[in-house]
Amino acid sequence: MPQDESARTMRIDIHPDFFGESLARKKQDAAFLGQSHDSTSVVARARSWRMSADYERLLQSIYDGVLITDLKGRILDFNDRAVDFFLCPEAELYGRHVIGLISGADESLMDAIRRNLENHRHTLIEAHCVRRDKTMFPAEIAVNRIDLDGEGQLCFFIRDITVRKKEQAALEAAIAKLEEHDRSRTMFVSNVSHELRTPLTSMIYAVSNLLKGVCGPVPERVRRYLEILDGDSRRLLNTVNDILDLRKIESNTLTLAKTRVPLGRLVKRSVDSLFVQAERKMLKLSVSDCGGNWFVDCDPLKMERVVLNVVGNAIKFTPEGGVVDVVIDEHPYRPGHVRIICVDNGIGIPAEALPRVTERYFTVGEQPSGCGLGLAISKEIVEMHGGAISIASPPPGCEKGTAVTITLPTAAPPTVLLVDDDRSVLSLLQEQVRSRGYGVITAETGMEALEKISAFRPDLVVLDLVLPGMDGTEVVLKMRSEKELARIPVIVVTGAGVSRAKAEILAGFSIPALAKPWQEDDLIDKIENAFLG
Structure with missing residues (x-):
């Protein structure tokens, strides 16, 4: 029974006993439909209250069905609206227990209401009420305590919410339908976008290779058309990626x-x-x-x-x-x-x-x-x-x-480890790399390089292949064999005479190479491209 403390209202939802499965339910139905009892004293109390014209006008003017009961739940009075709701003659309502009118309710409901009223809270019940002919209607029932004669009573305000429930069900069905349409739309857009992205990526790759001269020299006029095709393909791919990212943003998965x-x-x-x-x-x-x-x-x-x-x-x-x-x-x-x-x-x-x-x-x-x-x-x-x-x-x-x-x-500058056994070369590398804002650490041997990689975790390694003891190729192999070091990008600096075996190892790891002597712009290009991917 969730409580709304701010409104001092306890809400109770009662599951309807549609099939009359419980023995208590059957006994209540029997009592409601005609079990004899003495209601003379009850009627007398109600008539004494109705002697007040104000009371009678107030009771009959209320839009909801009203049931007034004693503290045990026995019905003492009601308005005409309640009679209409329950399709019941007035004589049969006097003295009946209110839980006989609420499907699925039992004495625990009255206990909860009384406890709640002791704490000066309102009670709001959503349940199904039972008419005399055993049909039901969904209702919202508010319960308050009143005192008409010094003995204390409970007042049940019953509102038929059949229309609201139908509209709510229709709204939920419409929402479910819209959600299904939205899922279908999203799936369609996603599938189409993926179908477009694959050929676009291949097209861009092919055009890029043609522009690089992979298939031979490109005439200037052809180059111009290829550049237009390349630019338009990239813009279309960008739009496709926007659509895919939008779907991820909407689902909070980006x-x-x-x-x-x-x-x-x-x-x-x-x-x-x-x-x-x-x-x-x-x-x-x-x-x-x-x-x-x-x-x-x-x-x-x-x-x-x-x-x-x-x-x-x-x-x-x-x-x-x-x-x-x-x-x-x-x-x-x-x-x-x-x-x-x-x-x-x-x-x-x-x-x-x-x-x-x-x-x-x-x-x-x-x-x-x-x-x-x-x-x-x-x-x-x-x-x-x-x-x-x-x-x-x-x-x-x-x-x-x-x-x-x-x-x-902004972020702190990345750290670059420079490795070369020639101190003059190492000094030149430091000057060129530091001038672009990078942090620098240095090593002069392969073993020292591995020690500093493990200790400092640099963001990039610029590595001479020819080193005393452990050469650059061995350093690369050891880095790639360790999970924590394998993702650190490497650029190798090579001189003349690199063996074919070493060249194949470097190519297998897609490691870019910088030939000695190098131009500063070439070095910086390779470093920046390594970070950008």
Whole structure:
């Protein structure tokens, strides 16, 4: 019997005894239908109360059926509404026990009511009431204590809730039907999205290889078409992924595969894939990181899609010859946070639409472009990373355009273990890696490298293959054989004359190689790509 303490109401649900299975139920039915008893004194008490015109008017004016009983539950008086409810002559109601009118009730109900009233609480019962012809109707019964003659009585207010129950059942059926339709829709969208994603991924892979010249030199005109195909395929794949992520967000099953990544590289890599789209509209697209080295703890694939959505929208809604600038800088008012700001001089967003642009399925304009998911899902993903998205249109100090600001908390720089037995090479590596904001530890032998990997758990290892004692290949094999070390990415530095066997080992583990002498940009590219995946 759950209690609502704030309303001081005890609620009781009684399961109806539809089949009259209990012996007590059968005895109560027999009594209700005609067992003789002396009700003369009961009728006399009721008539004495009804001598008051106010009492009679009040009793008959109440919308609910009213039963007044003594403290044991014997019926003393009632209104006409109660007579109509139970289809019972007045003479048969006087002196009857109230539990004979409630299907499934027994004396424990009266005990509960009396205990509850002693604690000055109301009692609300939901049950099925029994008419004289043994039919039933669902009822809500409120019980209070009154005192009409100094002896104390119970007042049962009975409300027929047949219509409410029918409407509730119809509503529940409608909800169940809608839920079934929603499950079917979700399953259909999910299946279609998966069916689209597989060929799109293959198409992007094939086009990417063609652009790399895997099948030979690509004529400039063909390259142009391939670049368009590559860009459009990636945008379509991005939309498919948005739909799949929306389903996960709605079911609270979206997860993040977080790792610390260089934010500048992540943003630039994302924007680079949009340059062809910008060139088709003759837009000036630029990216600047203001010389900072910021790292964030994020899911790189999902954060790249956020950047693609935001910058892609800017390109879409900026007229030919316009400008789209992407700037990464330190947040001026929130220490420990970095901003990605995308500013365009496009058509902007109407003031009345601005508060809704991050809502799911919301689109702007009479002939909207897109499905209205990109910004909504981007907002969800950014907030899952502890960040925020804000939109201004026009940007401060501008007459038109839009500025979208993504704010993210920064993370501590990843640590890189540099391994080389040549101290001059090691010094050069340290200088180049530290200049990009990474933490650095060093080792000069394979054995020392393994000791420091176990002790410090670096985020990346840059490893010379030729080392005294244990060489770089052995270090790689030992790392990959230990579960806790196997996931640490490795970049090997190679000179001339690497044996075929070692080369095959490295290729088997998909370990990127950097040839001596290297260019600093090549080293940083490999490091940043290792973190971005």
